[in-house]
Amino acid sequence: MAKEAVVKRRRKPKPTGQPRRIPSQQRGRERFERILSVASDLIERNGSDALKMSEIVEKAELSFGALYQYFPDKTAIIRTLAERFNEQGRQCVADELAKVTDADSLRVALGVITDEYYAFFRREPVMRDIWHATHTDKLLQEVDAEDMEFHAQALLSVLKQLWPDRAETELLAIARLTMQLLAAAVRYAVSLDEKEGAEAIALFRKMQVADIGRLLG
Structure with missing residues (x-):
C-alpha cells in the first residue's frame, strides 16, 4: 500500500x-x-x-x-494563444450583430462574419494550425466548444429580438447550427488554395442566406 x-x-x-x-x-x-x-x-x-x-x-x-x-x-501556451484569437473573433461577431435590426440586416451580418472569419484564418497561420489541432486535443476541443456556445448565445439574443413569438429552444437550435455550419465552412475553405477557398466561401454565403430564410421565414 x-x-x-x-x-x-x-x-x-x-x-x-x-x-x-x-x-x-x-x-x-x-x-x-x-x-x-x-x-x-x-x-x-x-x-x-x-x-x-x-x-x-x-x-x-x-x-x-x-x-x-x-x-x-x-498545452497551456497553445490554449492561451487560442483564447486570444477567439477573443478577436468574438469582437467581430459582436460588432456585426450589433448592427442587426431586421431579417435582411441579419443575413448581411452573417455574410460579413463569414468573410471576416475566413480572412482572419487566411492571414493567421498560427490560429489555423491550432484550429486543425483541435480535432485531436480534448482541451482545445473544450476551448472551441466554449467559443462556439458564446457565438450561438450572441446570435440567439438577436433572434429573440427579431422573432419574439418563436420558441426559445427552436431559436437556440437555429443559432447553434448556424454558427457550427459557418465555422465548418471556414475550416473547409482555409484547407483549399486561396482561389478555391474564396469560391467556397462565396457559395456558402449563398446557401447560408437561403437556409436562414427557410428556417426563420
Missing part, C-alpha cells in the same frame, strides 16, 4: 491547459508576452505538434524555471 501511495504521489498531474498565473508586474508581463510571441513564431514555422518547451526557453532566453512559472506545459 505504501509503495502504491508513493507511485500515486509521483504521477504528473493531468494538464489543465491553463497558465499558472497571469502576471501583473511589468517585468512579468513582458516575459509572459515574450513566451507567447516565441511560441507563435515556432508554431508558424514548425506547427503546434512540434512545439517544445526547450525551444521556447532557448529562443526566449529564459530559464526553465521562468517559463514554468507562467505555463506548466505547452
